[in-house]
Amino acid sequence: MTQVDQNALTQFLLRLGDNTLVLGHRVSEWCGHSPVLEEDIALANTALDLIGQTQLWLGLAAEVKGNDSSADKLAFLRDAWDFRNVLLVELPNGDFGQTLMRQFLFDAWQSIMLGRLIKSSDPRIAAIAEKVSKEVTYHVERSSGTVVGLGDGTDESHARMQVALDYLYPYVGEMFLSDDTDAAMVQAGIAPDPSSLRAEYDALVGKVMAEATLVIPDRAYTHKGGRTGYMHTEHLGHILTSMQWLQRTYPGAEW
Amino acid sequence: MKNEWPLWEVFIRGQHGLSHRHVGSLHAPDAETAIRNARDVYTRRNEGVSIWVAEAAHIAASTPGDKGPYYDPSQSKVYRHPTFFDIPDEVGSM
Numbered sequence: 001m002t003q004v005d006q007n008a009l010t011q012f013l014l015r016l017g018d019n020t021l022v023l024g025h026r027v028s029e030w031c032g033h034s035p036v037l038e039e040d041i042a043l044a045n046t047a048l049d050l051i052g053q054t055q056l057w058l059g060l061a062a063e064v065k066g067n068d069s070s071a072d073k074l075a076f077l078r079d080a081w082d083f084r085n086v087l088l089v090e091l092p093n094g095d096f097g098q099t100l101m102r103q104f105l106f107d108a109w110q111s112i113m114l115g116r117l118i119k120s121s122d123p124r125i126a127a128i129a130e131k132v133s134k135e136v137t138y139h140v141e142r143s144s145g146t147v148v149g150l151g152d153g154t155d156e157s158h159a160r161m162q163v164a165l166d167y168l169y170p171y172v173g174e175m176f177l178s179d180d181t182d183a184a185m186v187q188a189g190i191a192p193d194p195s196s197l198r199a200e201y202d203a204l205v206g207k208v209m210a211e212a213t214l215v216i217p218d219r220a221y222t223h224k225g226g227r228t229g230y231m232h233t234e235h236l237g238h239i240l241t242s243m244q245w246l247q248r249t250y251p252g253a254e255w
Numbered sequence: 256m257k258n259e260w261p262l263w264e265v266f267i268r269g270q271h272g273l274s275h276r277h278v279g280s281l282h283a284p285d286a287e288t289a290i291r292n293a294r295d296v297y298t299r300r301n302e303g304v305s306i307w308v309a310e311a312a313h314i315a316a317s318t319p320g321d322k323g324p325y326y327d328p329s330q331s332k333v334y335r336h337p338t339f340f341d342i343p344d345e346v347g348s349m
Contacts, residue, residue: 036282036283037282038281038282038283038292038295038296040296041292041295041296042291042292042296045295045299138294141291142291142295143289145288145291149284149285149288160270174343
């Protein structure tokens, strides 16, 4: 395995772990509020899966970072400007349809990304990808099924899903942007260039949206700044306020 | 318009070789979703290797009122149960 800049590797792992952490927290906000019991349980399961993945990614990030770092410290003691998740996952839940649309747009990307990471030159990353790709395969099956069910459902559910897609789609492009960190990962054989996932993603999303009778908006604009930490949306700070409250108020608290 | 999703009965096979066992019920708009819901509601803790769902409306069932005519007559007929045979140890559990 080629020697890779450890800072770049940390950044790369933070991106993966922050995506699942922030989305996991967002999805957990549905717990006890979903429209039906079965969906409530399913969403809580998804949230728990994502938090479990976070432990793996941020755990490895902390290991690479060294200096007494830990997954918990990374999750609960960093401020908004240190987070490296894409903007898509920090957007508000909106209605149930918007939440499931966001979930599918992320699940589709994640399933393709993990498929590539299974072949990573870093055995630790390959092992995590192998472990979590099974549950992510299920996430895609579930979220795509719901997107189709609601998109190709009643007039009202169809209209809501189209509104959700129009709102969320400008945030999709950020998942496929590349920078120096990605170039370093490509060179070391650790991860693919994000832009190389786009064709497969478009094929999958295109198929599901066609089945859902939804129209993908023209790609005119891409919101970005999350994965580089340049500029998050205002929503991230609000998430962190509730997510980090306990550790901030009672530092080192355990139970 | 009816807003409630139909009820589905869920059957899980705990391990290979065993038969599917009724574990409960849930609501879902269609069979595929019912299986996914069953996965989330009933198999999160490694409970099964196979899921069946059947729409509850399609299950025909005996009624509690049938209890007397259906089951009582067999109560006094012990000879219907094969309990009078000595089973050789070599046979193992049956």
